Every structure is written in structure tokens, then in C-alpha cells.
Amino acid sequence: MLSSTLTRRLVLGFCRTSLWPAVAGPVVTRGYRGDSPEPNMIEIPLPPWQEKKNESLDIKRKRLLYESRKRGMLENCILLSIFAKQYLESMNEAQLRQYDRLINEPSNDWDIYYWATEVKPTPEVYQGEVMDLLQEFTKNRQMEQRLDAPNLEYLDKSQ
Secondary structure: OOOHHHHHHHHHHHHHHHHHHHHHOOOOOOEEOOOOOOOOOOOEEOOOOOOOOOOOHHHHHHHHHHHHHOOOOHHHHHHHHHHHHHHHHHOOHHHHHHHHHHHHOOOOHHHHHHHHOOOOOOOHHHOOHHHHHHHHHHOOOOOOOOOOOOOOHHHOOOO
């Protein structure tokens, strides 16, 4: 039997020589590699983010609420879902577009978290009213307990 290391090298070598050029194609501006020190790790290409045109504000708010709750990491799930609960309904169309781009264009959720907590500088393309709101919200000046995403009962307007 082949060792797992040898098998992995054979598979990676095959992918690089035969499949990778076809997969990578022109999509090289957006990808996720992770923080692995592995020099032979393949970067996974991601399709470019595109704003959803002709989407009603109500549908956009609902989609953004869902996307704020379902993140790749728990920290952002909690932070963004509570932020969305507090601010989404009062955001105008331009602010909703900014928020949409902010949470959907970057391929790494840790970047969003570091920008929101001001650990890393926010790239110019994501700076604006919404990022300012998020950064201020993240400071949690009222010292609210934020341990979990909010329940969804507040969405039921029939009560």
C-alpha cells in the first residue's frame, strides 16, 4: 500500500498538471488558500462576487439577515447577526449595498472580523458608513452580553 504522504503527493501532482489549469482559468483575483504553511497547497478559486441586481429591498434585507447568521466562523455569526438585527431594517439602499459587499466579497471571514475589531486596517473599498457602524458596534460600549446569535422571534410580526 502507498503511504498517505506519497498518495497525497501523487494526487496533488496530477491535479496540478492536468486539472488545475482548467479549473483556475481566468479566475485568479479571488481565492482561498488559508494560513497553512504547506507550500504545495492548491489555492481554491472562487467566483467573483457580483451584486444582485433587481432585488427588492425587502428580499435583500432577508438575504443579508440570513447571510449574517450563517458565517464560516462563530465569532462573525454572533457579531454580524446581532449587528444585522439592530441595523438592517433602518439601512437605506446604499448602506445595504455596502453591507452586502462587505460580508460577501472577501473570501476570508477572519478579514471581516479583524477589520470590524480594528485589529487590521480596513481596505479602502470596504470603508464607509456601514464599516464605521460595525466598528462602533463591535466596541460594545453598553457591555451587552453577546454570546449567541439572537433568536428569530423578533421577525414574526404577527404577534
